[in-house]
Amino acid sequence: MNVNVLRRVVVAFVIGGVLLTGVSLAAGAQENQDKQQRKQQRKTEQQQTAEQQASQKQANKQQRKQNVQTEQRQQPNKQQETQASQKQANKQQRQQEAQAAQQQQSEQQSQAAQKQANKQQRQQEQTQAAQQQQQSQAAQKQANRQQRQQEAQAAQQQQSQAAQKQANRQQRQQETQADQQRSGNGRQQRVEQQQLRQTQYREQLAQQQQLTQQRTSQLQQQRRTAQYRYQQQYWLRLRQIRLQNERYYNSNRNSYFYAASNYRYLRGGSYYQTNQYGANLLRQAVNYGYEQGYRSGQADRQDRWNSSYQDSYAFQDANYGYSGYYVDQGEYNYYFREGFRRGYEDGYDSRHQYGSYSNGRYSILGAVLSVVLNLESLR
Numbered sequence: 001m002n003v004n005v006l007r008r009v010v011v012a013f014v015i016g017g018v019l020l021t022g023v024s025l026a027a028g029a030q031e032n033q034d035k036q037q038r039k040q041q042r043k044t045e046q047q048q049t050a051e052q053q054a055s056q057k058q059a060n061k062q063q064r065k066q067n068v069q070t071e072q073r074q075q076p077n078k079q080q081e082t083q084a085s086q087k088q089a090n091k092q093q094r095q096q097e098a099q100a101a102q103q104q105q106s107e108q109q110s111q112a113a114q115k116q117a118n119k120q121q122r123q124q125e126q127t128q129a130a131q132q133q134q135q136s137q138a139a140q141k142q143a144n145r146q147q148r149q150q151e152a153q154a155a156q157q158q159q160s161q162a163a164q165k166q167a168n169r170q171q172r173q174q175e176t177q178a179d180q181q182r183s184g185n186g187r188q189q190r191v192e193q194q195q196l197r198q199t200q201y202r203e204q205l206a207q208q209q210q211l212t213q214q215r216t217s218q219l220q221q222q223r224r225t226a227q228y229r230y231q232q233q234y235w236l237r238l239r240q241i242r243l244q245n246e247r248y249y250n251s252n253r254n255s256y257f258y259a260a261s262n263y264r265y266l267r268g269g270s271y272y273q274t275n276q277y278g279a280n281l282l283r284q285a286v287n288y289g290y291e292q293g294y295r296s297g298q299a300d301r302q303d304r305w306n307s308s309y310q311d312s313y314a315f316q317d318a319n320y321g322y323s324g325y326y327v328d329q330g331e332y333n334y335y336f337r338e339g340f341r342r343g344y345e346d347g348y349d350s351r352h353q354y355g356s357y358s359n360g361r362y363s364i365l366g367a368v369l370s371v372v373l374n375l376e377s378l379r
Contacts, residue, residue, distance in 0.1 A: 230298075261274060267334065289340035297344040297349075
């Protein structure tokens with residue numbers, strides 16, 4: 001029984017092995033067949049893909065060829081359209097440029113016309129201004145000429161009166177001197193001379209005030225601001241010095257009457273004698289004249305007025321620093337004007353040829369003073 005069983009077992013193993021072998025063979029055959037099929041399928045797919053790609057390439061080639069042919073057929077039309085469009089654009093641009101040029105030309109013509117009109121207007125205004133200026137200058141010259149004529153007439157009249165008074169004064173002086181020489185009283189002679197000078201000086205003051213008013217009005221009309229200020233300062237300072245001189249004279253008058261003549265000077269071909277008081281006063285006249293002349297010349301230069309020292313009020317008055325004492329008024333006036341003329345020239349030309357400036361005052365040079373006054377000591 002065991003043998004049978006063993007046999008059965010062996011047979012079963014054999015049968016199982018055979019079955020397994022058969023199954024394995026069948027499986028290998030099936031696998032090989034599947035591989036072959038897949039290989040064939042891939043080959044078929046590759047061929048199909050290659051055919052499709054070739055077909056697609058051919059289609060693309062034909063499409064490009066058609067496109068090129070289409071473009072070649074359409075290109076002349078596009079070029080024509082482009083050229084026509086370009087021509088139209090160029091035409092419009094030329095029209096716009098022509099319009100702009102025409103507008104610019106019109107603006108230039110308008111500007112040129114406006115400039116011409118402005119130029120003509122300026123020329124007319126300049127011509128009118130020149131005519132008005134000429135008329136104003138002519139009127140001013142006429143007024144100045146009339147004013148100078150009036151001043152000349154007044155000056156001639158004053159000179160005539162002054163000459164007459166001088167002649168009368170000289171006659172009285174000569175008569176007085178003759179009387180004094182006969183009497184031999186020198187002190188009495190100086191007293192009488194001094195009284196005569198005082199009388200004449202007071203008479204001249206009234207004329208001086210009238211001349212001052214006329215001169216002030218004239219300067220205001222001529223708009224000579226600097227010369228007007230100078231004249232006001234001159235008049236104010238003249239009165240102050242006159243008061244100072246009166247006080248000084250009152251305290252020193254006795255010494256003058258007893259002082260002997262110790263100087264002489266030459267004027268107009270004649271010699272004149274004076275004492276220390278008279279010599280100091282003549283020096284003062286030259287120095288005051290230079291100082292006032294310098295300031296008057298400065299004022300005329302600031303006013304852009306023509307140089308003319310004779311037209312200055314101070315030159316015409318010539319009494320700055322004089323109060324009717326020690327020397328005759330004519331003598332003082334003469335030396336004041338000699339200093340004034342030189343000071344005016346320096347002031348107008350802004351120089352110091354005849355004098356110098358120090359501590360706020362202008363003074364004539366000592367050498368020039370010696371030449372102008374030429375005082376000689378009698379001792």
